[in-house]
Amino acid sequence: MINEGVVVRATGSWYEVLCDGQRINCRIRGKLRLKGVRSTNPVVVGDIVKCESDANGEWVICDILPRRNYIIRRASNLSKESHIIAANIDRAMIVVTLIEPVTALEFIDRFLITCEAYKVPATILLAKIDLLAEAPEAVEAFHQTYQSAGYEVIDISATEGIGLERVKELLEGNVTLISGNSGVGKSTLVGKIDPTLDIRTGEISESFHKGKHTTTFSTMYPIGNNGFIIDTPGIKGFGLIEIDDKELWHYFPEMIATAGECRFYNCTHTHEPGCAVTEAVKEGKIAFSRYESYLKILDDDDKYRK
Ligand SMILES: Nc1nc2c(ncn2[C@@H]2O[C@H](COP(=O)(O)OP(=O)(O)OP(=O)(O)O)[C@@H](O)[C@H]2O)c(=O)[nH]1
Ligand SMILES: [Mg+2]
Ligand SMILES: [Zn+2]
Known part of the structure; x- marks a missing residue:
């Protein structure tokens, strides 16, 4: 029996595939690893895949349908390998913070360049806005930088419930990727948008003012009437790939x-x-x-x- 569905969770060793409302845990066939883009993760959240059950009733992913788009980065400066964050998405939201932690502007720009290169509409969420009440000039300067570049910047505070209506509007009917550094509040945001989801969130380390990589696997959750949101592990660097x-x-x-x-x-x-x-x-x-x-x-x- 062969089923087609979308990968909603990818751990590297097994994959959860949503087929006709049913969730199936699958492994992947060894030879799938060899095909296509050289990447540390051959099957990613958002992939449309075919899976089949073997004689023992175990499911394996046997084919990946062509990707409409994807967001890819170089995994680290030592490796030549690439890491695909997600595939087949309608919009990427990059969550950034000016403090606790500080997101580097060059990191934001590298992310946005990749979105442009792969034709994925990008929106910037300026998060933890509740911590910036004393710094209106910094907020204004940030808006100026990215709005003059043509991007929508939404001020949000997941904990205070600020800016979430506009975010929800953009989520409706779309597959949306949520990405950014560790500790910027991606999972807190996803949990606030749908409080019925059981999502783990982390702390910021007191000495380094950085996130602690609480989310370890990418997961796609149904959201609103007809949308999906992908919560991802925080990323440190964003190495560009395939850009001349x-x-x-x-x-x-x-x-x-x-x-x-x-x-x-x-x-x-x-x-x-x-x-x-x-x-x-x-x-x-x-x-x-x-x-x-x-x-x-x-x-x-x-x-x-x-
Ligand atoms: N002040 C403030 N703190 C927030 C806000 N949103 C999240 N936080 C805090 O930031 C910390 C990190 O939140 P997470 O949601 O785990 O961050 P993340 O981006 O998912 O981190 P990773 O999973 O490690 O990538 C937690 O202590 C949250 O309570 C916010 O709007 N305001
Ligand atoms: Mg998280
Ligand atoms: Zn010129």
């Missing part, structure tokens, strides 16, 4: 909007005279931190950085 230096600026929406005015059609927006992008940076129309990320990533052969 020459094309890098195509993944900055604000550069795309400006580059038509550059004097040279093949402008790299680094040193050329008559470059409209560098001009827009000088005028403050393009955020300096975004341009800085562009230059750093161009400079970084390995494309890996925190």
Whole structure:
């Protein structure tokens, strides 16, 4: 018997597949590991798979249907292997915090570049906004940076229930990936959106002000009437993969909007005279931190950085 379904939980050794409302625990066939993208995880949450039961009634995943899209990163700077965070998603929400912990802007930019490259709409959730009452300028500057780049930034506090209505609106009818550093409050948010879910959340370490990697496996939960939300383990670095230096600026929406005015059609927006992008940076129309990320990533052969 063969069933088709969506992978809703992936632990690396077994997979939970949702087939016609039924949850089936599956393993994967050895040879599946060899096919396709070289990645540390051959089957990921969001994958549409075929599974079959063997003579003993054990289920195995025997095929993965082509992915509509996915979010991929280099797993670490030492390894050449890639890690696919999730597949077949309608939107990625990157959860970021300005304190407890501090999310690096370059990390955000690398994540957004990957979303652009794989045509996944991205929304930024500025989380733990309750901790930022004393820092309205920092919040305003953050909004300015990313809204001028073309992204929606939603201020949220999962613990205080701020900003959740807009998040729920975006979730409706979609498969949404929730990603970000450890400890930014991804699982707390998912648990707040659907309090019937039993989701473990963690603390922030007192000495390092970082998360403790509480969520260890990616899980997709049904949400609202017709949506799904994917809670993922916190990630440290975001190494870019399959993104060419020459094309890098195509993944900055604000550069795309400006580059038509550059004097040279093949402008790299680094040193050329008559470059409209560098001009827009000088005028403050393009955020300096975004341009800085562009230059750093161009400079970084390995494309890996925190
Ligand atoms: N002040 C404040 N704290 C929050 C908020 N949301 C979450 N936290 C706290 O942040 C800590 C980490 O929350 P988690 O939801 O476990 O974070 P996570 O992003 O899922 O972390 P990983 O699973 O390790 O990736 C917990 O102590 C939460 O109580 C918020 O809106 N405001
Ligand atoms: Mg978590
Ligand atoms: Zn230019």
